[in-house]
Structure formats: C-alpha cells, structure tokens
Amino acid sequence: MSVLCVASGGALGTLLRYLIASFMPSENFPWHTLSVNLLGCLIMGLFAGRIFKFPVGEEARLFVMTGFLGALTTFSSFALDVGVLAEKGELVKTSLYVALSVIACVFLFLRRSGRVRRFFKTAFPLFAKTSSVCGYIRRRFYGCRS
Numbered sequence: 001m002s003v004l005c006v007a008s009g010g011a012l013g014t015l016l017r018y019l020i021a022s023f024m025p026s027e028n029f030p031w032h033t034l035s036v037n038l039l040g041c042l043i044m045g046l047f048a049g050r051i052f053k054f055p056v057g058e059e060a061r062l063f064v065m066t067g068f069l070g071a072l073t074t075f076s077s078f079a080l081d082v083g084v085l086a087e088k089g090e091l092v093k094t095s096l097y098v099a100l101s102v103i104a105c106v107f108l109f110l111r112r113s114g115r116v117r118r119f120f121k122t123a124f125p126l127f128a129k130t131s132s133v134c135g136y137i138r139r140r141f142y143g144c145r146s
Helices: 002-023 031-053 058-072 075-087 091-113 116-123 125-129 133-142
Strands: none
Touching: 002 031, 002 058, 031 058, 031 075, 058 075, 075 091
C-alpha cells in the first residue's frame, strides 16, 4: 500500500510539474522551476503544519509529502528540513545545511556538467588572472597549467 501511495502521488506531482513547465515561459528566467519550488514549499508548509496540529495517516503523508511533492520539487523537502532544524533552535546546523546544500549542489552540477570553468570566468573575471590560491584552484579543477 505504501508503494502505491508514493507512486500515485509521484505521478500527479510529475504531471503538474510538466504542465507548469509547458505553460510558463522560461527563455530569460527559469520561472517554471521557481514556480514549482514555491508551490511545493507552500504545500509542504501547509501540510506539515496540519500534521503537527491534526495527525494524518501514514498513507496521506506518503502520498503528499513523499510522492506528490517529491516529484513536483525536492526543494520542498529541503525547506522542511531547514524548518525542522530551525524550530529545534539549531542555528549553526541550519545555516550549515543551507550553505552546503546550495553551494555544494550547484558546484557539483557545474563541475560535472563541464560548466564550472565558464561560470567562474564569467562570475569572477579577475579569478582567471590571479595567482596563488586562485592559481592553485584553477590548476586543480580546470587542469590549466598557465
């Protein structure tokens, strides 16, 4: 039964993400991605708030939080984790989790997609021309010798 709840929620979340991406322009800015992330976080917040006040069944939680929102956006899970850590008063862990999630995930994407060199040259033009630490990083990650 659990697998069916996750799968059916996932199918609906995927379909909604597809429909939003189909009808929303994204030539100049990823509006569709921002929209599903905002919508997913809104729904996650509403559902999580409801769970704390009025417990729901395991099937409903799996359908909405794991299936539907997991397929719609993983950013909602990230927001939930941040909210739980912050609610516990774990400010250092919350900050570390946010920083590592954003920076490490973007860096890994850029690194594995071959875009890291282009990103740093565009974002930090001085970076490509400096020596010492920056030179080491350039040699280490770009394979550049000069």
